[in-house]
Amino acid sequence: MLAAMPPTPDATAPGAAVPDREVSDRGHADACPGALRLHPADDGSLARIRLPGGLLTDRQATALADAAEALGDGELETTSRGNVQLRGLAPQCAADLADRLRAAGLLPSDTHERIRNIVASPLAGLDATASADVQAWVRELDTRLCASDWATGLSGKFLFALDDGRGDVAALDADVTLIAGSGGPALLRLGRSTHGLPVEPGQEVTAVLDAARSFLDALRADGRRAWHLREVPDLLPAGSVPLPAYAGTAPEVGALPGGLSVGLRFGRASAGQWRSLVAASAGRLRLTPWRGVVLPGAPAERLPALAEAGFRTEPGSPWERATACTGLPGCAKSRADVRSDAARALGAAIGAPGAADASGVAAGPSGVLPVHWSGCERRCGHPAGRWVDVLATGHGYRVTVNGPAAAPTAVDVTNEEMAEAVAEARRTTK
16 A cells, blocks of 8 residues: 555645646646636636535535625536636635635635545435445545645646545546445545555545655656646556446436435526525535536425526436536637537427437436537536537537547537537447
């Protein structure tokens, strides 16, 4: 096992300077936005609030809705890492936003806030699948990350994944993944390795932290600059075992064992919609890496109100596993208003005869490829694994099936032809 590293207390006082990273070998610095480091966009500044495990209390969720209304454009965005973004912020509101987040318990460390990227199985503990208390892992990892001075060397893109054994977040290609074992030890996966290292019971979070620190040590040893663990030689020591292929299946929307699951179109919700989630919850919310929300303990009779509020509550829609970047007018780098174009394409699929078959959605979430619209080659927020890439070209879109074992055949289409091209690509067998 990787050697244990004791945490070093974070002695930095609130309000201290947020550490910056050196310029990478890509030629630019890690510019990931945070709760304190606002990112300038065409529609105002953007703040990204890290939510380890996607976990929120109802009080914290309400505080985010209040901040969106008081300081931003009144909208909240969920990300592919279960975090929340506020947009349309005035640059001078940074101190006010930080005070609101601290009061709600959403900013435990000024110096570590951008590296608290932790995804976890959103249904952990709600059904009979879980093989470990993943929520306890989330809390311990977050606490120890914030107490480790060395951890500030990680980039704002470095991702931890804690999987309860069902293989959902294990498929997200995180930098360090911990997978609970069924009747055996947990397995530690580094980057996109096909092997995992067994971890002694009780040492799971220590092994995760050791892996992250070993990554930073490797960078210092050879003078390299990298953001992700996959960019350095395999750090996994001897004794690893082959890993199975993980399905990466998102929770279906609707009533589930132990709670409710709803989807947000393109991951966006107004502050009013957000408050309807709080009203329907049983006090806690879990944001998923698939831009959905799980409400543990919420009864099924609250689904109609959530559907009325505009959330997806029934499976079998072309909107399932459909995502898009911000696009115009919010991002100056975008070549198109991708969300409007994507919404029209998905709406056309909904309104067409035999739409479920045409879009490939009838088979359910496991039988349809994810699709992501991007305004430029950065492809912000695209899914992991195999997916349909819909890239704005300035004259229309280029549609390609992307990812492992995908045939790199691109089709250039006009906006009017896009819906049919996307439906055809999504029919591709996974």
